[in-house]
Structures are given as structure tokens and as C-alpha cells.
Amino acid sequence: MDMNHTVTAKDVAKLAGVSQSSVSRVYFEGAKVSEKTRLKVLAAAKQLGYRPNEFARSLITNRTRIIGLVMKGVDNPFYPQVLTRFTAAFKALGFSVLFVHTNNEELEAEDIEILLNYNVAGVIITDATMSLNVANEFKENKIPLVFFNRKLQTDDFYSVSCNNLDAGRKVAMYLLEKGVTDMVYISGNEDTSTSRERQRGFFEVLESRQIPYTKYASNYTYEGGYQTALKAIRSGHVPAAFFVANDIMALGTVDALKQQGVKIPEETKVIGFDDIEMADWPSYQLTTWRQPVEKMIHFTTSYLMDEIAAYTGKSGKVEVDGALIERLTT
Amino acid sequence: MDMNHTVTAKDVAKLAGVSQSSVSRVYFEGAKVSEKTRLKVLAAAKQLGYRPNEFARSLITNRTRIIGLVMKGVDNPFYPQVLTRFTAAFKALGFSVLFVHTNNEELEAEDIEILLNYNVAGVIITDATMSLNVANEFKENKIPLVFFNRKLQTDDFYSVSCNNLDAGRKVAMYLLEKGVTDMVYISGNEDTSTSRERQRGFFEVLESRQIPYTKYASNYTYEGGYQTALKAIRSGHVPAAFFVANDIMALGTVDALKQQGVKIPEETKVIGFDDIEMADWPSYQLTTWRQPVEKMIHFTTSYLMDEIAAYTGKSGKVEVDGALIERLTT
DNA sequence: GTGAAATTTGCATACGTATGCAAAAAATGG
DNA sequence: CCATTTTTTGCATACGTATGCAAATTTCAC
Known part of the structure; x- marks a missing residue:
């Protein structure tokens, strides 16, 4: 049962007979609430159709649960596969995917500006590179960044690719x-x-x-x-x-x-x-x-999750071994 | 030159010698600012590397510039093409794409919950359907919705497909x-x-x-x-x-x-x-x-833009004519 | 140059949530 | 049952921006 105006934590609090803070704590992972109020809040929330506003959350915590995924060559059937697997992996981790597509080999500032505006939790750049000063913007904002399927000349970033x-x-x-x-x-x-x-x-x-x-x-x-x-x-x-x-x-x-x-x-x-x-x-x-896609995705996501939990900005070049698949053209 | 803390409109205001409101107005489309202050603000913003926080914006305006794009069968090469064209079209319109992937023919509540949490400006559902009570949640929240390449039994929604x-x-x-x-x-x-x-x-x-x-x-x-x-x-x-x-x-x-x-x-x-x-x-x-993909995308985006500008919730079934391409298998 | 109209600006507040702090409640020990 | 510790709760405030309103400034006509 939705009202006309959006349901806020305050509404839930009133119905449940608790404070807005308690409602917040129910939805904030790791916060302390008694089982009693938790149940009261959840019941009221369900009745009102409450859903925490991600923007208000992000405004406070200064971080989002969005991963920016930048892709270039989606005409190569290799990449749709990568895209869906990343999406599935991040969904399981509670993250969403903001999809950015570019046609240029080298990303321009405008391509990734949106990622900075949305203050994404992490970024994956697939099949493309970017100028260093653009990449450094992510560093300055402490946004972890992985180059997927591209190795860079510099040692300043983290990349995951096949060996x-x-x-x-x-x-x-x-x-x-x-x-x-x-x-x-x-x-x-x-x-x-x-x-x-x-x-x-x-x-x-x-x-x-x-x-x-x-x-x-x-x-x-x-x-x-x-x-x-x-x-x-x-x-x-x-x-x-x-x-x-x-x-x-x-x-x-x-x-x-x-x-x-x-x-x-x-x-x-x-x-x-x-x-x-x-x-x-x-x-x-x-x-x-x-290409050992599953492993490459694993290394990428676990690096991002680690860095999101505690940013270090560490760099590295992960190269995963693939395998020869013998069919009928050899 | 970034400080350690994120640059806010207030910082820019101080440097430019204006109020935070003026900074806001420079970045808000359609707001009134004199050319003089606009230049002052832009200069200061550039110097500090200011970028408006999308979350704070959305918190106020109660709308985002994110389109939720739900896809099912990305293994069919038809869809990556659709994805990139949508992304390009929305980028040109100043919108970003939140990508959601599902394996089920019928979307579950959890698949689209994230879209509601992020309060997306509009939603495109490709190659899948959803239960009516889920779809109605979008209606209740006045979020425009288009079924792309799927026609529904009911007349309650908007769909775009090939004829x-x-x-x-x-x-x-x-x-x-x-x-x-x-x-x-x-x-x-x-x-x-x-x-x-x-x-x-x-x-x-x-x-x-x-x-x-x-x-x-x-x-x-x-x-x-x-x-x-x-x-x-x-x-x-x-x-x-x-x-x-x-x-x-x-x-x-x-x-x-x-x-x-x-x-x-x-x-x-x-x-x-x-x-x-x-x-x-x-x-x-x-x-x-x-399939007349370009036209289908055009109808989809223009419906969404119209509805985002002024929500009516109107339904409809757009069917676009395709054309036979004769090659060598007939 | 003067007064009125039009434009621009700053002030103050609101959006919905998270969180430090202190008060309240519950749990614990004797 | 009381004193003490631990847990839970509510209060108040902050996050960064947009916006109504009134004050300040500019523009305009004469």
C-alpha cells in the first residue's frame, strides 16, 4: 500500500513506534538493533512498502554500491559473456553495474566523468586504455580501478588478463x-x-x-x-x-x-x-x-571488493593461465 | 588540484566569492545566473576539480538520470547490439545505464528491486516479462517502463516491438x-x-x-x-x-x-x-x-524522455515495420 | 540622474539517511 | 533487590545540493 509520497524511514518509524534511527539501523548492515524492534520495523516497512533511498545513504556514507563497467568492443562475442558474468558476480555481492560504452580505444574524460559524478565504488575498464591523468582522477578519489584484458605500460594500476x-x-x-x-x-x-x-x-x-x-x-x-x-x-x-x-x-x-x-x-x-x-x-x-574468464573475473572482483573495504591503491599485473582447446581446424 | 576531502559546491563558492546557491545554479539546467558569476564559478570549479554530487542532487529532485536496462538473452548477438545503441542514445540525452541481467523469462521482484532503490528515471525491459504486481510497483512510483521486443497480454503498459x-x-x-x-x-x-x-x-x-x-x-x-x-x-x-x-x-x-x-x-x-x-x-x-532496431530504439527513448519530463503513465503497443533482406539462402 | 521594473543573489531550509553521544533499558553479578 | 556493566534507543546533526523568498543589484526608460 503506497501513499502518494514516497515512504521514508520516518513513516516507518512512526508506524512501528520507534525512532527513525532504529529504522536506519535495521537496514544498515552491522548495526545493533534488538530483535524486537527489528521485527516491528520490518513489519511496518512491509506494510508501507518501504525501501531505503540509496541516494540519501550514499550521501552520508560517501560510497555507493555501484560498479562502473566500461566496455569497448561489444561486437566481439567475447565481451557480452564477460558482461553478464560480471553482472552476475556483482549482483551476488550486492553491487550493481553502471554500464558505459565507448568507441574509442582511449577513453576520454567525458566517458568516465559520469562514473566520478556517481561516485562509483569501483571501476572496471575492459578492452581499452585511458590517458594517465584521467586514470589518476580515480586514484585521487580513491576509487579502485581494474584494467580487464589490458596490460598497461606503467606499474601504477591493477590489471587482470590472460597470460x-x-x-x-x-x-x-x-x-x-x-x-x-x-x-x-x-x-x-x-x-x-x-x-x-x-x-x-x-x-x-x-x-x-x-x-x-x-x-x-x-x-x-x-x-x-x-x-x-x-x-x-x-x-x-x-x-x-x-x-x-x-x-x-x-x-x-x-x-x-x-x-x-x-x-x-x-x-x-x-x-x-x-x-x-x-x-x-x-x-x-x-x-x-x-581465456580463463571465470578466473579473470574472480581476480577482478576480489581485488575490487578488497579495495572497496579498505582502499590501498595497490597496483599489480595478474596474468592467468589459459588452455589450448583442440578442435578440428588443426 | 584535489584536496583530500571531496570538493563541494561550498568550496567552489568560497573561492569564487559567491554563495553556494549560485554555484548550484550554474550547474542546474535552466536556472538563472549572470554570465559574470557563471564564469567565476566555472573557473573556480575547474581549479578545484569540482563535480556536482549526483546523489545529493537526486535526493532533492527525487529523480535520477539513470535508466535501468534489464536484459535476458545476451547470448543472442541481437542484444549486445541493442545494448550499445541504447547506451549511446542515452548518453547523448545525458542519461546513464544501469545494467541488470536476468536468466529468468519472468523477472522476479529481487531482479528489479535495485531499480526501485536507485529510483531510476525509467526502465527498459528487454526480452522478458514480469508479473503484473511487480510491474505495478513501477507505476505506483511513477517510473516509466517500456517492454522492448515483447508485447504483453494486458493493455496497461507500453511496449515497442517489430511488427x-x-x-x-x-x-x-x-x-x-x-x-x-x-x-x-x-x-x-x-x-x-x-x-x-x-x-x-x-x-x-x-x-x-x-x-x-x-x-x-x-x-x-x-x-x-x-x-x-x-x-x-x-x-x-x-x-x-x-x-x-x-x-x-x-x-x-x-x-x-x-x-x-x-x-x-x-x-x-x-x-x-x-x-x-x-x-x-x-x-x-x-x-x-x-528488425528495425534504430526505429525501435527511437520510439523507446522518446517515450521514456516524454514520460520522464511529465509522467502520464500512458500505455501503448508500438509495432515498427521491418524489411526482408534477401541473401543466398533463399 | 532618478525611479521603477527586471534580474540576480544570498539566506535559510529541505531532501532521506547514518552516526556520535547521552539517556534509557536490559542484562549481569552478588 | 540493588549496583554495575552492557546493550539498545532516541536526539540532534551532518552529508551536498536545490529552491522559495526577500534583499541586493542591474537594467531600463525618461
């Missing part, structure tokens, strides 16, 4: 075991740490074994993978294997090769990165490197 | 023109209005022309489309065409048929629904019905 360097190495070794003699690496956007590191580990091994390779720069999209693969075989020479910096490009690569009549895995092999759902689809059955 | 009934009819007529003699319809979750209406329009035309058809129930997932297609041709009879209730299932259908050696479009035709990005991929080139 891309090691993954690149393992992929190379796996292909060498398969007897592959020359390779192509198709990179994602070159200004991303993910692509660079995967590449570095991969090339490192190839060079040590003196395996010839070619690198093509692409952009983390299906169309990019498709066109780049076409370009790579235009000369007529088909390499023995393609390592593609993410799955969505790898699917484009597979389709381009199929369209050109190149048999996979007989004539060439393709290996992707991420292990998105589509990699397991029957028409692709893409061998890929699985 | 699914008409789309079903047009698809049927298109296939008939192609000389198709018998058909299969693969439905999505049967408790969704989208699937039911597409089906109704489709069958209506077929029945009036006395074209035989079979219906298979599936679940809006790739795997569902794949398995259902296999089941449909298990008897050995391949229908002349498949109408599949969404693209992701249609892709599964295409893959299943390919895997069984059924030639598309020669031996059978497949037509999907949504026009997700993947429908245009070279290895699929799926003919499909394009």
Missing part, C-alpha cells in the same frame, strides 16, 4: 609439434597489449626454432580476419598454419580459406584465441586458446 | 513467390510473444493458400536450431523451406543442413529473423527479416 605471452608460446609449440613448417600471424589492433603479447610469445618460439613466418595486421573483427586471410594467400602460397589473435577474426579466416577452397586442417591449420561460444559450432570447430 | 505478425505474413508470401511447396517453422521459446506472432502471421498465409507445414518448437539458441533442423529432416523428407524464428537458430539450421549435405538454396531454403551481423557473413549469407 598472453605464455599462450603465444604454447600455441607456437603446439603447431610445431604438429609439424608445421611456416606460419602466418594475424594481429588484432596493434596498439593493444593483448595482441602484442600473443605475438611476442609466438614469434619468440618460432625464431628460436628458425621457422619462417609472416605477420599481417588486422583489427579484431570478422571482416578483418576474412580480408586479411585473403590477402595472405593472394600470392598463391598457403602457409602451413594461421595463428589469429582472436576467435572472431579466426572465424573470418576460416571462412575465407574455405571460400578459396583451402582444406582445413589438411592444407593449412587455423588457431584462434578466446574460445567464444561460436568456436564450438559444428561448422567451425575452431581450435583455440581458451 | 512480428506482418513480418510472418510477408515471409510466407515471399517464400510462396519462390514456388515453395511445403515448409517448416522453427519456433523460439513458445512463451514469447515474438515467436508466437511471427508464427501466427506465417501460418495464417500458409493456411489460406493451403500450403502444408510443420512446426517444431525450439529455444532461440544456435544449438536449438541445429538439433531441431536435424530432427526435422530425420524422416528423410526435406521441406522446401525453413522459417526460423531468429537468426541464431537459423544459423544452426543452416549448419545442420550443410552437415547433412542438403544444398541451400537449391534443395531447401532458410530464412531467419533479426538480421544480426553474422547473417551477412560470407559462409552464411542468410536471408532474413531485418
